Amino acid sequence: MVEAAEQLKRALNLIKSLPGTPALRREEIKLQVDLITPLLHLRGYAAPETRAAVERARLLIEQSETLGEPPEDPLLLFSVLYGLWVANLVGFNGDVMRELAVQFLALAKTQSATGPLMIGHRIMGLSLLHTGDIAEGRAHLDHAIALYDPAEHRDLATRFFGQDVGASILAWRSLALLLLGYPEAALADTKQALKIGRDSAHAATLTYVLNFSVFQHVYCGHFAAANALIDEFNILKDQIGSVFWVGWGLALRGCVLTLTGKAAEAVQDIASGIAANRSTGNTMWTPLFLSYLARANVRGRDASYPAPPAQIRTGPIKASGSCLG
Numbered sequence: 001m002v003e004a005a006e007q008l009k010r011a012l013n014l015i016k017s018l019p020g021t022p023a024l025r026r027e028e029i030k031l032q033v034d035l036i037t038p039l040l041h042l043r044g045y046a047a048p049e050t051r052a053a054v055e056r057a058r059l060l061i062e063q064s065e066t067l068g069e070p071p072e073d074p075l076l077l078f079s080v081l082y083g084l085w086v087a088n089l090v091g092f093n094g095d096v097m098r099e100l101a102v103q104f105l106a107l108a109k110t111q112s113a114t115g116p117l118m119i120g121h122r123i124m125g126l127s128l129l130h131t132g133d134i135a136e137g138r139a140h141l142d143h144a145i146a147l148y149d150p151a152e153h154r155d156l157a158t159r160f161f162g163q164d165v166g167a168s169i170l171a172w173r174s175l176a177l178l179l180l181g182y183p184e185a186a187l188a189d190t191k192q193a194l195k196i197g198r199d200s201a202h203a204a205t206l207t208y209v210l211n212f213s214v215f216q217h218v219y220c221g222h223f224a225a226a227n228a229l230i231d232e233f234n235i236l237k238d239q240i241g242s243v244f245w246v247g248w249g250l251a252l253r254g255c256v257l258t259l260t261g262k263a264a265e266a267v268q269d270i271a272s273g274i275a276a277n278r279s280t281g282n283t284m285w286t287p288l289f290l291s292y293l294a295r296a297n298v299r300g301r302d303a304s305y306p307a308p309p310a311q312i313r314t315g316p317i318k319a320s321g322s323c324l325g
Contacts, residue, residue, distance in 0.1 A: 001038040001162075001204070002241045008035040022069050029064060029071055032057040033079045037162045040083075041204055044244035044280025046091040051281075054083035078104070078116050085123055090284040094131045101127040115156055118147035122169050129176050130284075138176035145169045154200075163205035167196040171212040183220050190216045207236040207245060214252045218259065226256050247276030251285075255292045263300035270296060 008031055015028045036057065039050040057080045064070055071077065081104050088097040105120035121144035128137030148166040157164050174189035190213045197206035210233035217226040230253050237245035251273030257266035270293040274286060 001042055005035060005038040005042060008038070022067075025060070025064055025067075025069060026071065029057065029060045029076060030073070032060055033076050036079060036083050040086070041162050041207075041240055041242050041244060044282055045089070046087040046281030047244070048281070050083070051087055054080060054087065057083070074111060074113075075116070078108070078119065081107070082119065082123065085127075087281070089123075089126065089130065090282045092130070092283050092286075094127075098127045098131060114147050114149070115153055118144050118153065118169075119156070119165065121147070122165065122172075125169075125176070126172055129172065129179075134176055134179050138173060138180060141169055141173040141176060145173065150196075157202065157205060163208040164196055164200050164202065167193045167200070167205050167209050168212075170196070171209050174216055175212065178216055178219060183216070186216050187220065203236050203240055207233060207240060207242070210236065211245065211248050211252070214256075218256060223256055223260050227253075230256065244280050244282070247273045247278075247280070247282065249273070250276060251289045254296065255289065258292045258296040258299065261299075263296045266296035267293065267300060 011031050012028065012035070015024060015031070018024060032053065035053050036050065039047070039053050043049045057076075061071060061077055061080060081100065085097060085100040085104060088100060101120070101124045105117075105124050108116035108120035111117065121140045125137045125140030125144060128134070128140060130137075145166065148169060150164075150166060153165055170189045170193035174186040174193065177183075177189060178186035193209045194206075194213060197209040200206070210229050214226050214229050214233075217223070217229065230249060233245075233252075234249045237249060250269045254266040254269030254271075254273060257263070257269060270289055274289050274293070277283070277286065
């Protein structure tokens with residue numbers, strides 16, 4: 001991804017030095033949109049460089065429409081809308097995020113292709129999930145995964161997310177199921193998402209799914225399994241060369257350390273993770289990580305603080321939005 005981003009930047013700089021033609025302007029839009037995906041992983045979804053790339057792509061599309069040269073590929077506009085939406089997701093601007101999801105889904109319903117509609121339901125589901133409408137969010141994610149066709153939609157990983165869309169939908173639906181009180185169903189979705197990630201041999205997909213599969217195991221008391229996922233995640237995010245994922249790995253490790261009696265290490269990892277996340281514009285799940293940081297500080301000062309049970313029961317659990325910040 002590092003090399004991809006550098007080559008795309010070089011190509012865009014070369015275009016600026018050439019006389020403008022309709023064909024060249026179309027190529028510039030394509031390359032500018034292509035640049036968004038590696039920046040999402042390398043710099044962060046809400047990082048200034050990523051936001052600038054998204055805004056530049058939107059400006060180029062607006063200029064092309066003014067000139068009567070709209071992009072031939074309708075997915076280019078959807079890619080830009082997704083970039084705007086995801087920046088507000090990780091920056092947790094809830095109202096803006098939901099508004100952009102509504103706009104995306106409405107536009108997707110005017111298209112004949114299933115890809116934009118599937119993505120529209122995905123981002124609507126995530127928006128509702130992260131703003132407390134968990135059941136309705138799960139319904140949109142159900143609709144999204146029903147539309148998913150691996151053969152048809154696999155290439156969308158490079159157009160929107162940097163990861164397989166089916167795997168990401170399952171990872172998020174598993175969290176919705178957990179919050180609604182169905183931990184066994186949540187773990188089943190997690191298992192399927194991880195299988196897709198591993199079968200894809202696509203490091204970015206597996207990194208994403210590993211990150212968002214940890215808490216399903218944490219809340220079921222499977223701490224060894226959670227640690228194994230974090231170990232695998234940390235190896236992959238280093239291979240990608242990602243700045244964005246560094247904070248997640250630290251914060252997740254710290255949460256597990258909090259629950260397994262290693263409060264001093266937990267305090268350091270969670271605090272470092274939150275700081276690293278904020279450096280990329282990411283405040284997503286910060287309230288959750290802060291709650292674990294508070295718990296770790298209490299445990300570090302009071303050795304008599306009770307440890308959690310080794311296994312949380314797997315029956316229905318009370319729904320709560322707390323783990324989604």
